[in-house]
Amino acid sequence: MNRFRFTSRCRLAAVLFLVPAVLALLLLFEGAFPALTQEGIRLILGTHWAPDGDPAAFGMLPMICTTVAGGGCSLLLAYGCSVLIALWAGGRKPTRRWASLHFLLEVSAAVPSVVWSYFFLTAVAPAIQSATGLPVGTHFLTAILLLTVMVLPSLTSLLLSALDRLPEDLTMGGLALGVPRLTVVSALLLPAARGELRTALLLSFGRIIGETTAVLMVSGGTVSFPSFFAPVRFLSAAIGGELPYATGLHQSALLAAAVLLLILALPAAFGKEGRP
Amino acid sequence: MGKGLKICLLTAAVVFLTGCGGEQPVISGSASMIPAVRLLCAAAGGGWEIQGGGSSAAVADVREGRSTIGLMSRDPLPEELGTDLVCAPVAYDPLVVVTAADSPISFLTKDSLRDLYLGKYSSWDQLGGASRPVVTVGREAGSGTKDTFESAVGCHGSCPTLTAMGSGMARLMIAGNKNAIGYISAWQADETLTMIPIDGCDLRRTLYFIWRKGDETAQSFYDFVRTPKGAQLLAQAGLLPAEESI
Numbered sequence: 001m002n003r004f005r006f007t008s009r010c011r012l013a014a015v016l017f018l019v020p021a022v023l024a025l026l027l028l029f030e031g032a033f034p035a036l037t038q039e040g041i042r043l044i045l046g047t048h049w050a051p052d053g054d055p056a057a058f059g060m061l062p063m064i065c066t067t068v069a070g071g072g073c074s075l076l077l078a079y080g081c082s083v084l085i086a087l088w089a090g091g092r093k094p095t096r097r098w099a100s101l102h103f104l105l106e107v108s109a110a111v112p113s114v115v116w117s118y119f120f121l122t123a124v125a126p127a128i129q130s131a132t133g134l135p136v137g138t139h140f141l142t143a144i145l146l147l148t149v150m151v152l153p154s155l156t157s158l159l160l161s162a163l164d165r166l167p168e169d170l171t172m173g174g175l176a177l178g179v180p181r182l183t184v185v186s187a188l189l190l191p192a193a194r195g196e197l198r199t200a201l202l203l204s205f206g207r208i209i210g211e212t213t214a215v216l217m218v219s220g221g222t223v224s225f226p227s228f229f230a231p232v233r234f235l236s237a238a239i240g241g242e243l244p245y246a247t248g249l250h251q252s253a254l255l256a257a258a259v260l261l262l263i264l265a266l267p268a269a270f271g272k273e274g275r276p
Numbered sequence: 277m278g279k280g281l282k283i284c285l286l287t288a289a290v291v292f293l294t295g296c297g298g299e300q301p302v303i304s305g306s307a308s309m310i311p312a313v314r315l316l317c318a319a320a321g322g323g324w325e326i327q328g329g330g331s332s333a334a335v336a337d338v339r340e341g342r343s344t345i346g347l348m349s350r351d352p353l354p355e356e357l358g359t360d361l362v363c364a365p366v367a368y369d370p371l372v373v374v375t376a377a378d379s380p381i382s383f384l385t386k387d388s389l390r391d392l393y394l395g396k397y398s399s400w401d402q403l404g405g406a407s408r409p410v411v412t413v414g415r416e417a418g419s420g421t422k423d424t425f426e427s428a429v430g431c432h433g434s435c436p437t438l439t440a441m442g443s444g445m446a447r448l449m450i451a452g453n454k455n456a457i458g459y460i461s462a463w464q465a466d467e468t469l470t471m472i473p474i475d476g477c478d479l480r481r482t483l484y485f486i487w488r489k490g491d492e493t494a495q496s497f498y499d500f501v502r503t504p505k506g507a508q509l510l511a512q513a514g515l516l517p518a519e520e521s522i
Binding site for chain 1: 410417435438445
């Protein structure tokens, strides 16, 4: 196949993909329109969520704060852990221990979110409950830990492969100068892989923002402002949990929440920078 | 014609043809009625396709001809039914109040249950139970179970400690927390839960079939459900056969 035919087919494929994607977006906005016009700014500034109340209230601020704060905290935790793992593994000769770490990471990256969630709901949450002595074990902190565990493998994998792709001279040169390996990794390798680390972080953020099953199962489900030991509800969990029953303005408000999630996830789509 | 084009055509064929099924009439709607409807269909000799979709979608499905019978687990609104649909009570779904197997309390009155959900108690020993904190489990807005419970107990607008999305989550949340109390359909309660008798409170919701006026397939299935054999199958599924009829 010559180059021209290949490019034109790629273009055709792009159009075939774009048309349904744009249609889906239009449908989403159309569904969210009644809530956006009737409730307006109260959707994002209101603090009371009672779609079946009298009168109904559709304030999403507590859920927006939960999603943003929960996403931020778990991303920060996952970032810290992955850098620690990179410090341990970076710049080493690929030994067997190193290979088994890689294998472990890839296997755990492939675990479906419902498996992690069920494990957290039935094992980790009760453990947290008895360790803290609180009435419940499913709260904001449990959700943050679960989200961290879910994105950590892929984040670390991406980071380690980025370090792997750096020119070997960088490590060798540093070690030859007598610089300790930890310093080589922290002062040479990690800064050199900065761009890819950023991309990996943004991808993880997108995944955290959109994650539904996990936060639906372990965050406690009650709408309130985020605090570590309080049951909370994430935006995605509200959509996933209530949409099957919702009608009228309630349904429209949930679709508006989906638009909001989309906006929150935009940095992940457009924030990538080219390789340094 | 390249290989790529063939793959495209094949994919398109798969996508468009999966929608085309057989000629079986469809029953769709509330997930909480599906286990009972499965039993009934099997006993009636099969020939029905059973789908979920929720009570609200059931109305539109029947009106627009996608389904022959719609399943509703809440009272239909008059404007939903219009003049073209028939709505007939089939059974009652009794709700039970449950705690974990290791229960903090053995008995409650309707008033103390209401006050629990309104947040007036913080510890079970205020009601004569174990000295553990009170955790109330509710359901998400729009759930028929929630509507039934709150109107029967009189705790509309309450804010429970935990909110379960769906009955399966409710069961897991209650069974996994020895401080918790919650409510589910009786047929969903299993040995991981303890049922708490509630004095002076009839917790049940009515389950309905809806169909288009004059639809004989739907009418004959409904007639079968209302026979003694149908009532026996409903009871086997944990429901109470309805007393009234259309």
